[in-house]
Amino acid sequence: MSQVARTRGMTVAAFGRRKGGSPLVCLTAYTTPMARLLDPHCDMLLVGDSLGMVIYGLPSTVPVTLEMMIAHGAAVVRGAASALVVVDMPFGSYQESPAQAFRNAARLMAETGCAAVKLEGGAVMAETIAFLVTRGVPVLAHIGLQPQSVNTYGGYGARGKVEDEAERILADARAVAEAGAFAVVVEGVVEPLAQRITDAVPIPTIGIGASAACDGQILVSDDAFGIFADFTPRFVKRFADLASVIDAAAKAYAEEVRARRFPGKEHVYQPAAAPAAPQGGAPA
Ligand SMILES: Nc1nc(=O)c2c([nH]1)NC[C@@H]1CN(c3ccc(C(=O)N[C@@H](CCC(=O)O)C(=O)O)cc3)CN21
Ligand SMILES: CC(C)C(=O)C(=O)O
Numbered sequence: 712m713s714q715v716a717r718t719r720g721m722t723v724a725a726f727g728r729r730k731g732g733s734p735l736v737c738l739t740a741y742t743t744p745m746a747r748l749l750d751p752h753c754d755m756l757l758v759g760d761s762l763g764m765v766i767y768g769l770p771s772t773v774p775v776t777l778e779m780m781i782a783h784g785a786a787v788v789r790g791a792a793s794a795l796v797v798v799d800m801p802f803g804s805y806q807e808s809p810a811q812a813f814r815n816a817a818r819l820m821a822e823t824g825c826a827a828v829k830l831e832g833g834a835v836m837a838e839t840i841a842f843l844v845t846r847g848v849p850v851l852a853h854i855g856l857q858p859q860s861v862n863t864y865g866g867y868g869a870r871g872k873v874e875d876e877a878e879r880i881l882a883d884a885r886a887v888a889e890a891g892a893f894a895v896v897v898e899g900v901v902e903p904l905a906q907r908i909t910d911a912v913p914i915p916t917i918g919i920g921a922s923a924a925c926d927g928q929i930l931v932s933d934d935a936f937g938i939f940a941d942f943t944p945r946f947v948k949r950f951a952d953l954a955s956v957i958d959a960a961a962k963a964y965a966e967e968v969r970a971r972r973f974p975g976k977e978h979v980y981q982p983a984a985a986p987a988a989p990q991g992g993a994p995a
């Protein structure tokens with residue numbers, strides 16, 4: 712509970728003004744060292760509930776807890792100097808009522824120092840978004856593919872392929888913008904729908920699997936850097952193959968340990984140098 716409000720770097724207001732400008736650059740981060748590395752390059756760092764699948768090995772984001780989001784949110788805030796830090800509200804922490812959402816969003820903000828929270832849902836969440844925003848909690852909305860609803864929807868397939876679903880998602884975008892969300896993540900929708908949404912709302916659209924028509928882009932950084940490969944959605948581009956880098960480093964370490972080449976002399980603590988020969992008399 713010792714986080715101080717951040718007074719430099721990106722604000723939600725400045726983020727919102729980037730609508731239609733140069734694309735907003737966003738990535739997920741879950742740890743302090745990764746936040747430090749990504750911050751100079753990003754407008755926003757999202758502490759996504761994808762951390763459940765990416766770093767805890769869970770089968771979906773559904774079991775992720777508020778405590779996990781608080782611990783990782785605080786870690787990312789400690790590593791971020793200028794990017795906006797947004798923390799995902801986990802499944803079950805906001806769907807019950809606006810009051811429940813406020814209580815848990817307030818904990819996320821107070822205990823991590825993040826600038827805003829994200830929650831999944833369109834028109835159904837509009838009342839909750841307005842309740843939070845009017846009480847001091849900036850909200851990033853998330854529409855289209857909503858991973859926390861995998862059990863009701865039944866999969867992670869693309870959304871808005873047929874016109875009636877596309878119209879519902881467009882109505883979701885309008886509803887969250889009207890409710891006061893400062894921006895909206897649009898996940899897994901066909902390109903023409905991403906374009907219609909981006910044209911229809913006055914807030915930035917941040918796409919993931921939603922084409923270059925959006926005002927910005929986000930990816931799970933472990934996907935983009937080739938660390939996570941349990942599954943690879945079509946929308947992921949691998950900008951690095953860190954899995955190979957780590958594999959080669961672990962192999963080299965194992966070989967050197969087995970050959971007793973590591974640790975070397977330079978890695979080993981030595982006893983104090985032998986004292987000079989006594990000159991007679993007791994030491995001072
Ligand atoms: N590592 C990671 N990256 C993500 O983008 C991500 C997570 N985890 N966890 C939370 C959600 C889940 N997401 C997912 C998960 C799987 C697919 C996927 O398998 N997509 C397939 C199509 C699946 C289908 O048609 O049913 C694809 O080919 O894109 C997409 C998004 C996006 N989010
Ligand atoms: C992929 C982004 C949008 C997300 O919600 C997450 O990482 O949990």
Ligand SMILES: [Mg+2]
Binds near residue numbers: 759760761772799
């Ligand atoms: Mg998420």
